[in-house]
Amino acid sequence: MRARYFQPAEYEARNTYVAAADAAVGFTARGGRYAVAQFQGPLRWPGWRLQGGALAERLVRFGYFGLGNDTEKDSDLLTDDNPFLYRVRRIRYRGEAEVTRRIHGPLQVALQGAFEQVRFTTLPGPSLFQEDFGEGIKEDDATARLAVVYDTRDNEYNTHRGLLLEAGALVGSGNDGYTRIYSILRGYLMPREGTVIAARLAGSGMGGTPTLNARYTLPGWERGVTVVGGEWSQRAFDTGRFAGEGALFGNLEVRHDLLPLGDLGAVTLLGFIDAGRVFEGESFRLTTEDLHVGGGGGFAIRVLRSTIFVFNFAGGGDEFNFTMSTSWMF
Numbered sequence: 500m501r502a503r504y505f506q507p508a509e510y511e512a513r514n515t516y517v518a519a520a521d522a523a524v525g526f527t528a529r530g531g532r533y534a535v536a537q538f539q540g541p542l543r544w545p546g547w548r549l550q551g552g553a554l555a556e557r558l559v560r561f562g563y564f565g566l567g568n569d570t571e572k573d574s575d576l577l578t579d580d581n582p583f584l585y586r587v588r589r590i591r592y593r594g595e596a597e598v599t600r601r602i603h604g605p606l607q608v609a610l611q612g613a614f615e616q617v618r619f620t621t622l623p624g625p626s627l628f629q630e631d632f633g634e635g636i637k638e639d640d641a642t643a644r645l646a647v648v649y650d651t652r653d654n655e656y657n658t659h660r661g662l663l664l665e666a667g668a669l670v671g672s673g674n675d676g677y678t679r680i681y682s683i684l685r686g687y688l689m690p691r692e693g694t695v696i697a698a699r700l701a702g703s704g705m706g707g708t709p710t711l712n713a714r715y716t717l718p719g720w721e722r723g724v725t726v727v728g729g730e731w732s733q734r735a736f737d738t739g740r741f742a743g744e745g746a747l748f749g750n751l752e753v754r755h756d757l758l759p760l761g762d763l764g765a766v767t768l769l770g771f772i773d774a775g776r777v778f779e780g781e782s783f784r785l786t787t788e789d790l791h792v793g794g795g796g797g798f799a800i801r802v803l804r805s806t807i808f809v810f811n812f813a814g815g816g817d818e819f820n821f822t823m824s825t826s827w828m829f
Contacts, residue, residue, distance in 0.1 A: 735793020748775025
């Protein structure tokens with residue numbers, strides 16, 4: 500359930516709203532639940548962009564497959580008596596605030612502060628998490644992130660052309676403290692009306708003693724990315740399938756409007772290739788070695804200008820994987 504209060508933007512604006520406040524709650528039949536409240540003001544103050552929010556989340560089937568790039572998943576080991584070998588319960592509370600200042604043209608600088616408390620606990624029966632961490636762990640993590648952003652997109656809600664280039668540094672207090680350097684590079688091209696080619700390359704390396712939860716999320720200016728696996732990074736693998744101190748992944752996607760209806764919406768066909776890997780116990784580097792590659796297709800339904808439902812069908816990983824989301828992957 501979701502409630503949204505917003506101030507509409509001019510039709511030609513990059514966003515559909517000047518500022519918006521959102522609140523949402525959700526739950527599942529198996530005990531998962533979440534609540535979130537956030538504010539975004541991309542056009543409220545000229546030259547400035549403010550956003551912030553708070554999240555409480557309980558995921559009862561979060562994936563844990565071990566740490567490192569060579570972890571394996573054997574579905575034959577999953578039985579009625581041992582269903583949670585690759586699962587763990589994650590409870591997360593997070594608050595964050597970010598301010599972005601436009602420097603010149605498309606060049607911007609963003610500063611974010613956040614605090615997060617995370618608890619991982621085991622589910623009934625044996626699991627890989629229990630072997631590595633015991634019954635559970637609790638992590639408190641205060642972070643500060645500085646990012647430089649270069650944004651030439653034609654719009655932010657359904658991009659057809661332009662670049663969104665981001666690089667940043669983060670310091671965190673979790674465990675004995677850690678640092679992170681990261682970059683996310685995105686580009687969009689429309690070779691013909693109704694067809695968009697989108698590409699993304701992202702990488703991150705950490706030093707110090709990062710938390711387990713930090714290994715699962717790559718920070719981002721618009722939103723963080725869960726790595727590596729799932730609908731936000733590698734659609735051929737489960738969410739969090741590969742976790743490590745460093746991550747490298749890329750995505751290539753073609754979107755074609757099969758049934759274009761202008762501002763009323765569209766039915767869009769997708770084709771994509773995803774590749775990625777993590778680094779644990781080794782330094783991050785740019786490489787094509789040991790990449791986990793998958794691909795597939797799907798379709799999206801856009802309602803009006805910015806409400807998008809995406810359905811992905813992927814293979815080439817451990818097994819066939821279906822994911823869905825309420826926005827483009829990137």
